[in-house]
Amino acid sequence: MERRLRELDRLDEQFGLGEHQVHRPVGAPIPLPRGRRARKVRRERKARGPVVPGLLIVGLIMAGVFLVNPSDSGRRLRELVGFDGRLGELVGVPDGDGEYAFATTQPGDPDEPVSWNPCRPIRYVVNPAGAPDNWEDLLAGSITAISDATGFQFEDTGTSDERDFDDRIDGLNRPQPVLIGWADEEEVPRLAGNVAGLGGSTYLERQRHRTYVTGAITLDSELFAELAEERNGDALMQAIITHELGHVVGLDHVDDDNELMYADNVGQTELGPGDLEGLARLGSVDCA
Structure with a gap:
């Protein structure tokens, strides 16, 4: 920014950015009557005007730096002037003694997680191919749980026959919506064994700051068909979806079996204290 301001000073000295140049024809001036001469002078003074163009350029540069600066100074400046375009309420980080882990952290800072932009919907x-009949209710419950814990807002873009679970950024580097679907191990070999689902996100990096932009969730259709017949099946299916959504927003597995993000979870159906703390920290990042 300082470099750009110095360049503006140089241009101002060379070209006079603070004024509109008044161009006059070459040759002898034509005398004007006294009254018209006075009006002519006033018009020329008005044409010269204030230093608006230069100030406008400086203001635009400062506004751009102000809006996109991901550093602590940028965040404090935005907070100072009350500029915060996050879509949901900022969730307070609970004082818990649970365990949580982030899937990815920022370059050079292992304590700062990679997360989504809270000023944009996910x-x-x-x-729905291969999904249980009540998949809409199950998904809505999981999204509500994650949204309440993070403050992130989710945007439903409808249903699709897409099955590209691995690559959600097209050839023009445009992120596609997070894809949620059901498959078997023949289609997605990583679902083999005791894997109930897969979830994760892809980030883009700008100015050494990473932000998730898309992701995918693949759920085991055969397991969900079995759970749909069990007495507690709905709670277990929703827990699996919530677990995978936890991965999508930025949480990793933990070793504490009291947390929903426990790697080998077989009975936990609600978010634990560590889950809630980690999700709140993911949702408290600055707008990217």
Whole structure:
């Protein structure tokens, strides 16, 4: 920013950015009557005007730096002037003694997580092929749980027949909505064994700051078909979806079996204290 301001000073000295140049024809001036001469002088003074163009350029540069600066100074400046475009309420970080872990952290700072932009909705699309009949209710419950814990807002972009669970950024580097769907191990070999689902996100990096922009959730269709017949099946299916959504927003597995993000979870159906703390920290990041 200092470099750009110095360049503006140089241009101002060379070209006079603070004024509109008044161009006059070459040759002898034509005398004007006294009254018209006075009006002519006033018009020329008005044409010269204030230093608006230069100030406008400086203001635009400062506004750009102000809006996109991901550093602590940028955050404090935005807070000072009350500029915060986050879509949801800022969730307070609970004082818990649970365990949580972030899937990815920022370059050079292992304590700062990679997360989503809280000033943009997390868009998602669903492929319901192979899903249980009540998949909409199950998904809505999980999204509500994650949204309440993070403050992130989710945007439903409808259903689709897409099945590209691995690459959600197209050839023009445009992120696609998070894809949520059901598959078997023949289609997605990583679902083999005791894997109930897969979830994760992809980030883009700008100015050494990473932000998640898309992701995918793949749920085991055969397991969900079995759980749909069990007495406590709905609670277990929703817990699996919430667990995978936890991965999508930025949480990793933990070793504490009291947390929903426990790697081998078989009975926990609610978010634990560590889950809630980690989710709140993911949602408290600055707008990217």
